[in-house]
Amino acid sequence: MTGSPAARRYICSDGEIEIAAGNAEQWHALAVSIGRPELAYPGGWDAVRAASGDGPLAHALAMMFVEDSADMWRRRLEAHGVPCSLPA
Numbered sequence: 003m004t005g006s007p008a009a010r011r012y013i014c015s016d017g018e019i020e021i022a023a024g025n026a027e028q029w030h031a032l033a034v035s036i037g038r039p040e041l042a043y044p045g046g047w048d049a050v051r052a053a054s055g056d057g058p059l060a061h062a063l064a065m066m067f068v069e070d071s072a073d074m075w076r077r078r079l080e081a082h083g084v085p086c087s088l089p090a
Contacts, residue, residue: 005055006050006051006052006053006054006055006060007050007053007054007055007057007059007060007063008021008022008023008024008028008029008032008050008051009021009022009023009024009055010055010060011089012063012064012067012068012075013064013067013068014067014068014070014071014072014074014075015068015069015070015071015072016071016072016073017071017072017088017089018072018088018089019067019072019075019076019079019086019087019088019089020086020087020088020089021079021084021085021086022085022086022087023084023085024085025047026042026046026047027083028083028084028085029041029042029046029047029050030042030047031079031082031083031084032079032082032084033046034082035078035079035081035082035084036063036066038066041059072088073088076088
């Protein structure tokens with residue numbers, strides 16, 4: 003997987019969702035929407051941008067996304083202002 007943990011596709015319980023958090027504000031919104039606001043610590047966005055799209059953080063996020071449906075995640079993320087889509 004390429005990209006960063008904040009900008010990649012994740013497998014959900016019934017499909018996939020593509021996340022496209024592109025700045026610190028969107029990363030904070032993503033962290034809050036997944037119930038892990040501590041991931042948005044000062045300097046966290048710089049760390050996320052430099053992290054591998056298939057490294058430990060991405061793996062931890064993948065374990066969360068697989069627990070619920072893609073549409074549930076889309077609604078939750080959109081409610082927090084996180085850019086995302088359901089791939090066709």
